[in-house]
Amino acid sequence: MQTYSIALIPGDGIGVDVIDAAWEILNSVAETSGFALKGTEFPWSCAFYKETGRMMPEDGIETLRGFDAILLGAVGWPKEVPDAVSLHGLLLPIRKAFVQYANIRPHRLLPGVQGPLKAEAFDILCIRENTEGEYSGAGGRVHQGMDNEVAVETSIFTRAGVERIIRFGFEQAKARRGKLASVTKSNAQKYSMVFWDEITQKLAREYPEVEVTSYHVDALAARMVMAPESLDVIVASNLFGDILTDLGAAIQGGLGFAASANINPDRAAPSMFEPVHGSAPDIAGKGIANPMATIWSGAMMLEHLGETQAARRIMEALAITTGKGIGTTPGKDTTATITSAVKNALTTL
Ligand code: GGG
Secondary structure, eight states, rough: OOOEEEEEEEEEEHHHHHHHHHHHHHHHHHHTTEEEEEEEHHHHHHHHHHHHSSOOOTHHHHHHHHSSSSEEEEBBTTTTHHEEEEEEEEIHHHHHHHHHHEEEEEEOOOOOOOOSSSSSOOEEEEEEOOOEEEEEEEEEEESSSSSSEEEEEEEOOOHHHHHHHHHHHHHHHHHTTTTTEEEETTTTTTHHHHHHHHHHHHTTTOOTTEEEEEEEHHHHHHHHHHHHHGEEEEEEEEEHHHHHHHHHHTTOGGGGGOOEEOOOOTSSSEEEESSOOOOOOOTTTTTOOOHHHHHHHHHHHHHHTHHHHHHHHOOOOHHHHHHHHTTSTTTOHHHHHHHHHHHHHHHHH
């Protein structure tokens, strides 16, 4: 039997609850689908940082390299560890070291989920550049704490990095409804964003079947609210993609439904799957975190591993669950209730 080795990093806060839930569902579907999952849990988190001074051990990346995939919960516990330390100590190094340059985030309404918009149906796939741009980590501060203090943070856009993510966007659009929205702010940012637009135009010549439109990020944000059904695939830089996908989460009913996959398209290193949401300290430990985003991310992991049928079954089980009104209202159902409803739904498929 095919066995996949999965690194589990629950992380902080509700990350622990949602990983437990997703792992239960993933194993349940594996049992009836003819493959097995072997999980190895790593306690890397802000608590680990408090104990060791690091978010993960020095050889953390090398440890993860041998796995087929990584399933991550949430990172961040700002009361005790600054967010910039936790993010740059765990999540971002994994994305960069494993060249997980495509962060894929689907936005659509599951049955029975009432989003805040009038639109009843939309199906958007946001592709966020995941290794460079505004998150490159290049910069510094001088004269710290003094009146003449200066802080510089440089966005880095490389031709290789921009080309590969826009090409990935074109490929996704070609495989879906043939529409690509390329996002910049090239009126204001006249170097990096004009560069992005030029590369979009150059690649468009290779994809005559894809209708590509360049949007400024502000206009695209408005379009996501006013006419989400008009959008198919969105490709955006690291920061713009991050912001737009929180908006995407909002229009699909909340962060409890927003899944994501950090993909190494060349499969030269493991890819990582995680909900878009963070550790939610306000509800941590209350047992009311919605595990659906993580379960959906787990389905994306199975899809990536080639277990397409099992991934489809999970998505159908989620749809049955939300169709019954379970997990659709924040705080109404417990994590355990939602998980067992999804598990029961799986048995009916
Ligand atoms: N689910 C992982 C997590 O904790 N995400 C919260 C977060 O702030 N992520 C930053 C990012 O995706 O760039």
